[in-house]
Amino acid sequence: EKEHQEKTKVKNIQSVELGKHELDTWYYSPYPEPHASCNKLYICEYTLKYFRKKKTLLRHLAKCTLRHPPGDEIYRSPPAPANDPSLVGGAITNPPISMFEVDGKKSKVYCQNLCLLSKLFLDHKTLYYDVDPFLFYVMCEKDTQGYHIVGYFSKEKASAEGNNLACILTLPPYQRKGYGRFLIAFSYELSKKEGRVGSPERPLSDLGAVSYRSYWTREILEVLREHKASLSIKDISDKTAIRTDDVVKTLESLSLIKYWKGDHIISVTQKIVEDHCKTIANQKNIEIDLNRLHWTPYR
Numbered sequence: 569e570k571e572h573q574e575k576t577k578v579k580n581i582q583s584v585e586l587g588k589h590e591l592d593t594w595y596y597s598p599y600p601e602p603h604a605s606c607n608k609l610y611i612c613e614y615t616l617k618y619f620r621k622k623k624t625l626l627r628h629l630a631k632c633t634l635r636h637p638p639g640d641e642i643y644r645s646p647p648a649p650a651n652d653p654s655l656v657g658g659a660i661t662n663p664p665i666s667m668f669e670v671d672g673k674k675s676k677v678y679c680q681n682l683c684l685l686s687k688l689f690l691d692h693k694t695l696y697y698d699v700d701p702f703l704f705y706v707m708c709e710k711d712t713q714g715y716h717i718v719g720y721f722s723k724e725k726a727s728a729e730g731n732n733l734a735c736i737l738t739l740p741p742y743q744r745k746g747y748g749r750f751l752i753a754f755s756y757e758l759s760k761k762e763g764r765v766g767s768p769e770r771p772l773s774d775l776g777a778v779s780y781r782s783y784w785t786r787e788i789l790e791v792l793r794e795h796k797a798s799l800s801i802k803d804i805s806d807k808t809a810i811r812t813d814d815v816v817k818t819l820e821s822l823s824l825i826k827y828w829k830g831d832h833i834i835s836v837t838q839k840i841v842e843d844h845c846k847t848i849a850n851q852k853n854i855e856i857d858l859n860r861l862h863w864t865p866y867r
């Protein structure tokens with residue numbers, strides 16, 4: 569009932585200013601009054617505090633000393649290699665990125681503000697104030713000014729359903745650059761460190777579903793390519809931390825699975841692997857350097 573009420577609420581805030589960006593919003597978000605009745609909000613990109621007037625934001629920024637999300641930096645991308653021939657001719661490489669782990673209980677207001685901000689781009693999520701049971705993995709681009717938020721995912725500290733991700737967002741100016749894939753891959757790397765399989769919380773949005781399908785397809789075809797010998801569904805799941813039902817669904821969508829006397833049989837042809845290699849060449853993929861991930865599971 570509550571969910572229905574929120575869904576039918578009319579979009580209130582039309583745009584937000586965040587760092588150097590002005591973002592047009594997509595959906596309703598329950599910012600408290602009087603902010604909810606504003607056409608535009610001004611948001612501090614470091615604390616995610618929100619203001620009705622630019623003047624007030626500027627006054628806040630003059631005092632604000634935070635330059636990164638309030639948590640531990642658990643990942644920092646490797647420095648761009650010097651003398652990289654691919655940089656010649658003005659080729660653009662990705663700016664350095666970092667991941668911060670923020671505890672919903674320890675940094676409650678920041679995490680609530682993050683949920684309110686992300687709701688502007690998410691249709692179907694209802695978590696805004698009860699952030700204690702979650703950890704937030706915030707992705708930032710770093711420059712000389714500080715760490716600029718580009719996206720995040722949340723994760724339950726203990727998920728009864730075995731979910732390794734609750735909510736994922738790439739802020740619109742940063743979408744379609746491979747950051748969503750990076751965040752998804754990161755969530756599975758954490759699962760691997762926990763020695764578990766995982767899956768995203770349902771329902772997925774349309775954009776969430778495309779992104780996961782693309783990620784699962786690539787990961788599964790990669791392990792099938794590496795291990796020419798036959799692998800079972802369970803083997804694939806163990807290697808990727810992708811839950812078996814997601815593996816089956818992905819293989820089915822690729823028509824790579826057959827049923828024989830109640831068993832799954834995976835059949836991969838050379839042609840499919842070759843086609844896949846062509847697809848990969850067009851994907852934006854930001855590698856995770858596992859030597860740079862400093863993380864232990866939540867206890």
Ligand code: ACO
Pocket residue numbers: 689690733734735736737738739742743744745746747748749750768769770771772773774775776777778779782850851852
């Ligand atoms: N149209 C078609 N394909 C798309 C689009 C789009 N608008 N956006 C992304 N994709 C595809 C990409 O082409 C890519 O596939 P490919 O590598 O096979 O080409 C794949 O999805 C991932 O693209 P990324 O650039 O890595 O993803 P992005 O940084 O844009 O983030 C995300 C994806 C997080 C879903 C983003 O669209 C978003 O924040 N959307 C709004 C919030 C949302 O819907 N979140 C998911 C809710 S479900 C949940 O939280 C469990």
